[in-house]
Amino acid sequence: MANMIMASSKTLITSPPTPKSKHQPLPQPSVSLPLPLPLIKPRFSLSITPKSLAAAALVAASVAATPLPSLAVEIEKAQLFDFDLTLPIIAAEFLFLMFALDKVYYSPLGNFMDGRDAEIKEKLSSVKDTSSEVKQLEEQAAAVMRAARAEISAALNQMKKETATEVDAKLAEGRKKVEAELQEALAGLEKSKDDTIKSLDSQIAALSQEIVNKVLPVQ
Amino acid sequence: MNVLSCSINTLNGLYDISGVEVGQHFYWKIGGFQVHGQVLITSWVVIAILLGSATLALRNPQTIPTGGQNFFEYVLEFIRDVSKTQIGEEYGPWVPFIGTMFLFIFVSNWSGALLPWKIIQLPHGELAAPTNDINTTVALALLTSVAYFYAGLTKKGLGYFGKYIQPTPILLPINILEDFTKPLSLSFRLFGNILADELVVVVLVSLVPSVVPIPVMFLGLFTSGIQALIFATLAAAYIGESMEGHH
Numbered sequence: 337m338a339n340m341i342m343a344s345s346k347t348l349i350t351s352p353p354t355p356k357s358k359h360q361p362l363p364q365p366s367v368s369l370p371l372p373l374p375l376i377k378p379r380f381s382l383s384i385t386p387k388s389l390a391a392a393a394l395v396a397a398s399v400a401a402t403p404l405p406s407l408a409v410e411i412e413k414a415q416l417f418d419f420d421l422t423l424p425i426i427a428a429e430f431l432f433l434m435f436a437l438d439k440v441y442y443s444p445l446g447n448f449m450d451g452r453d454a455e456i457k458e459k460l461s462s463v464k465d466t467s468s469e470v471k472q473l474e475e476q477a478a479a480v481m482r483a484a485r486a487e488i489s490a491a492l493n494q495m496k497k498e499t500a501t502e503v504d505a506k507l508a509e510g511r512k513k514v515e516a517e518l519q520e521a522l523a524g525l526e527k528s529k530d531d532t533i534k535s536l537d538s539q540i541a542a543l544s545q546e547i548v549n550k551v552l553p554v555q
Numbered sequence: 556m557n558v559l560s561c562s563i564n565t566l567n568g569l570y571d572i573s574g575v576e577v578g579q580h581f582y583w584k585i586g587g588f589q590v591h592g593q594v595l596i597t598s599w600v601v602i603a604i605l606l607g608s609a610t611l612a613l614r615n616p617q618t619i620p621t622g623g624q625n626f627f628e629y630v631l632e633f634i635r636d637v638s639k640t641q642i643g644e645e646y647g648p649w650v651p652f653i654g655t656m657f658l659f660i661f662v663s664n665w666s667g668a669l670l671p672w673k674i675i676q677l678p679h680g681e682l683a684a685p686t687n688d689i690n691t692t693v694a695l696a697l698l699t700s701v702a703y704f705y706a707g708l709t710k711k712g713l714g715y716f717g718k719y720i721q722p723t724p725i726l727l728p729i730n731i732l733e734d735f736t737k738p739l740s741l742s743f744r745l746f747g748n749i750l751a752d753e754l755v756v757v758v759l760v761s762l763v764p765s766v767v768p769i770p771v772m773f774l775g776l777f778t779s780g781i782q783a784l785i786f787a788t789l790a791a792a793y794i795g796e797s798m799e800g801h802h
Contacts, residue, residue, distance in 0.1 A: 429598055434655040441613065445613055445624075
């Protein structure tokens, strides 16, 4: 507060452009202040004696040093708090700025951002949809795989069975053949044995005759 | 007498050095009315900065934002967030008001601290943040009052005035008083903070023109941002308050 008052009271001292003001600081403010002036001031502006100058300086110093409420209000009204046409002009400028910024900034960018949000959301949800589709497709693929696997294993089994019977048949045939050959061979062997025994018998008879002839003296 | 005039002279010299020009205005006359030229000039600059940067950054919005568009999207998200927190689900129509309130005050405050206004000499007074002038802050505060009355009246019709006698008719004077204290506190808070910021910086610079004022300048930037946020948040809170049901 003291700052403001000191600052405001500065005009009392410096605002007159003439260099004379440095020596007669107080007589001027009657120019810059509005009409209802405090009673002391006109008296200063009228008097020129050194004594009154001293008094003026005293008052100035006291004004600068201590906040004299009534005087302070008077000065501030004149300086810091003077309301004029600036106020409605600023209000109008603000409203203009509000509409202009709404046109170039808030509405377009807001709509743009909202549109982008909606688009992203839509894309996300569509991606979720396709994921369910993908799951369905995967299930289908699994089913196809299962079916194919079953088919293949069935075919395999059948083929195995067929080959097994074929092999069995061939095996049986081979076994039969081998058995027949064996039988034949066995029969041949038996026959040759009989022949041998027969020939051996005749030889035995001849040999025994010879032995008898040799052993028994000839008559 | 000599001593006294001497002290006044030194005081004078101090003021001249510090160059604090508070309450001095660059007056223009428009149809017999006075206006503060420096406030209007700086406010035009602020408006030009806002509109220009927004137009430049958003002339061709991309799906994947970069650079300026990214920044403006972030700011819009922030404004929407503030409005939504204070007003509730029906915040949509109030985004331009709250957003412009925030951006205008924020850019104004920072322009006062960052833009080298002092380069441009005016015949009287000096260029500073538009929020440095009581006219600006009162204009914004009054607009806020109009806004929350408008919000309440369009939402609830004349039933809006029922809030003055709630919870009991005894509080009627206080409730009416509130309508005056709201704009008053809004405008004076902003005005006082920005003015005090600039004064502190200027006085410190005049006393110690080296590194000492720099932390204070950063504090000033911080305070300026906070004040813009407070103003916008409170405006949104008042609007939300007048729109919410009293059942």
